[in-house]
Amino acid sequence: MAFELREGIAVLERTPATFRALLGGLPAAWITCDEGPDTFSPFDNLGHLIHGERTDWIPRARIILAQGVTRRFEPYDRFAQSRESAGKTLAELLDEFTALRAANLDTLRSWNLAEAQFSLEGEHPALGTVTLRQLLATWVAHDLGHIAQTTRVMAKRYRDTVGPWREYLPIVNR
Amino acid sequence: MAFELREGIAVLERTPATFRALLGGLPAAWITCDEGPDTFSPFDNLGHLIHGERTDWIPRARIILAQGVTRRFEPYDRFAQSRESAGKTLAELLDEFTALRAANLDTLRSWNLAEAQFSLEGEHPALGTVTLRQLLATWVAHDLGHIAQTTRVMAKRYRDTVGPWREYLPIVNR
Numbered sequence: 001m002a003f004e005l006r007e008g009i010a011v012l013e014r015t016p017a018t019f020r021a022l023l024g025g026l027p028a029a030w031i032t033c034d035e036g037p038d039t040f041s042p043f044d045n046l047g048h049l050i051h052g053e054r055t056d057w058i059p060r061a062r063i064i065l066a067q068g069v070t071r072r073f074e075p076y077d078r079f080a081q082s083r084e085s086a087g088k089t090l091a092e093l094l095d096e097f098t099a100l101r102a103a104n105l106d107t108l109r110s111w112n113l114a115e116a117q118f119s120l121e122g123e124h125p126a127l128g129t130v131t132l133r134q135l136l137a138t139w140v141a142h143d144l145g146h147i148a149q150t151t152r153v154m155a156k157r158y159r160d161t162v163g164p165w166r167e168y169l170p171i172v173n174r
Numbered sequence: 175m176a177f178e179l180r181e182g183i184a185v186l187e188r189t190p191a192t193f194r195a196l197l198g199g200l201p202a203a204w205i206t207c208d209e210g211p212d213t214f215s216p217f218d219n220l221g222h223l224i225h226g227e228r229t230d231w232i233p234r235a236r237i238i239l240a241q242g243v244t245r246r247f248e249p250y251d252r253f254a255q256s257r258e259s260a261g262k263t264l265a266e267l268l269d270e271f272t273a274l275r276a277a278n279l280d281t282l283r284s285w286n287l288a289e290a291q292f293s294l295e296g297e298h299p300a301l302g303t304v305t306l307r308q309l310l311a312t313w314v315a316h317d318l319g320h321i322a323q324t325t326r327v328m329a330k331r332y333r334d335t336v337g338p339w340r341e342y343l344p345i346v347n348r
Contacts, residue, residue, distance in 0.1 A: 027180070137332040138343065144328050145345035149345075162315055
């Protein structure tokens with residue numbers, strides 16, 4: 001599957017509205033539920049995406065595009081949102097994510113990337129050499145993964161309540 | 175986890191807007207991708223939810239609430255949407271799902287269910303005796319499962335494009 005920037009952006013620009021439609025105004029029990037210690041609630045998923053907007057995708061793309069002497073990315077803190085989201089409401093996180101994502105996509109579009117630039121390389125601290133194309137495709141798949149994770153965490157609240165239907169609902173059994 | 179109707183409805187009423195935010199206006203490649211023969215594309219997921227609005231949740235709840243001599247549900251056709259969605263656009267399916275879901279939730283609310291009614295029973299053709307509570311909880315979890323399935327199918331388009339990040343993205347490996 002080749003990567004087409006236009007297609008990737010089409011998903012990226014929809015994710016904030018998807019989270020807003022899915023979570024905005026829900027009773028708190030749906031927002032704070034999780035799968036046990038060190039797992040993400042829907043609230044945590046949103047905070048994690050916000051942290052990625054600040055520190056991951058665009059900053060790493062900048063490192064790749066600069067092609068400086070060192071092209072090594074900063075390690076990514078998967079649990080940063082527990083600090084950064086503290087005291088915030090879901091509505092605040094939805095607004096923050098919406099604004100950050102829009103600004104980051106403006107930046108991405110402003111680069112007017114040429115085909116050859118998608119093959120430029122950076123250095124992931126654990127995975128080694130990666131390309132800009134791989135980074136941008138991962139941004140998209142990562143969004144989709146966190147929508148899926150959010151709905152899975154929610155569905156599991158009803159794992160027992162669904163009774164014998166559990167057999168037909170793989171999502172509550174993962 | 176007890177079932178609170180208000181909480182369940184809060185999810186059910188958001189699902190059409192979630193699909194609209196996620197899929198509305200996307201390039202066709204995202205709408206028609208699937209995981210192979212006899213698997214659901216995002217378009218199929220939406221058609222499947224529409225079929226459920228027509229034939230599954232509310233009709234089965236009616237059978238339970240009527241408590242007639244026979245309380246056996248009609249079997250559910252998991253692939254009905256391949257006929258019923260034929261020739262329709264995604265925008266048409268989004269509108270159809272939105273209208274059907276709103277009407278079905280109006281019906282559900284109009285019943286003003288008393289606590290004891292949630293324990294009334296019906297007969298699932300394969301699973302045997304089930305309660306109204308289990309049926310309604312399953313409606314909610316089923317929605318969430320199909321949001322997750324839709325995003326998983328989409329994420330898998332980039333299974334190879336993400337390169338070494340595949341290791342960090344369980345969604346593309348399922």
